Amino acid sequence: MQPALWTFLIGFASALVVVVNIEAYLAVAAQQLPLPVLLACVAALGQMCGKSIWYLAGAHPDRIPLVSRKVAKEKNQVRLKKWQIKAEGRPVATAGILLLSAFTGLPPFAVMSVVAGVVRVPWAVFWATGFVGRAARFWCILAASSQVLDWLSIGH
Numbered sequence: 001m002q003p004a005l006w007t008f009l010i011g012f013a014s015a016l017v018v019v020v021n022i023e024a025y026l027a028v029a030a031q032q033l034p035l036p037v038l039l040a041c042v043a044a045l046g047q048m049c050g051k052s053i054w055y056l057a058g059a060h061p062d063r064i065p066l067v068s069r070k071v072a073k074e075k076n077q078v079r080l081k082k083w084q085i086k087a088e089g090r091p092v093a094t095a096g097i098l099l100l101s102a103f104t105g106l107p108p109f110a111v112m113s114v115v116a117g118v119v120r121v122p123w124a125v126f127w128a129t130g131f132v133g134r135a136a137r138f139w140c141i142l143a144a145s146s147q148v149l150d151w152l153s154i155g156h
Contacts, residue, residue, distance in 0.1 A: 003033045008046040015050020015110070022047065026138055027145040036146065040139035047134045048127060051113040055126055058117025071118065084119040094121055095129050102133025109134075 007029065014022035022043055033039055057064045061071040070076055087094045098121065101112040109130070116126045 003029070004039070004042045007033075007039055007042045011043040011046025012050040013046075015047045016053060022138070023141050026141050030142045030145040031149045036142040037139055040135045040142055043138045044131050044135035048131050051109065051130055052127075054110055054113035055117040055123075058114035059120065061118065067114065080115065080118050083115050087119045087121060091122075091125065095125050098126060098129040099133045102130045103137045105137075 007025070010020060010025045011022045014020040014025075026039070026043060029039065030036065057067040058071075061067045071080065098112060098116060101107050101109045113126070113130070
C-alpha cells in the first residue's frame, strides 16, 4: 500500500482508537518517507476525518449511547455549559482554543472535538483549526524525529 494511504488510514484510526498512535508512526516514518509537509497534511486529513466522527457524536449525542451517557451526567452538563458560554460570541477565542488543542493536545483534541460538536462550533471552524493544528503538530514530529535520527546517523 502507498505510504500516503497508510498514513491517512493510521491517522484516521488513531483519531478513534486510543492505542493507535499516529505520532509514533510518523516518528518511525520520518526516516523512510520523503516530503514531510505532505505526509503531515495527509496524517492531519486522516485525523480530521476521524475527529469529525467525534464532532458529530457531540452534535448528536442522542444517537450514540456512550456519548449520550457522558453528556447527560450533571458534572459534564455544568462543564459543557461553561464551554458553551465561553464559545458564544467569541469565534476568535473558540478557534484559538481549538487550534491550541489540535497542536498541543491540551486540552485533549478528542475531547475538544466532542465539545465542539456539543456547543455547535461551526463545521468549517472546527475543520480549519483542527487541520492546521494537526498538520503543524505532525510536521514538527516529523522534523524533530528526522533531525534526531540524523544526529544519531541512523536516518537518511
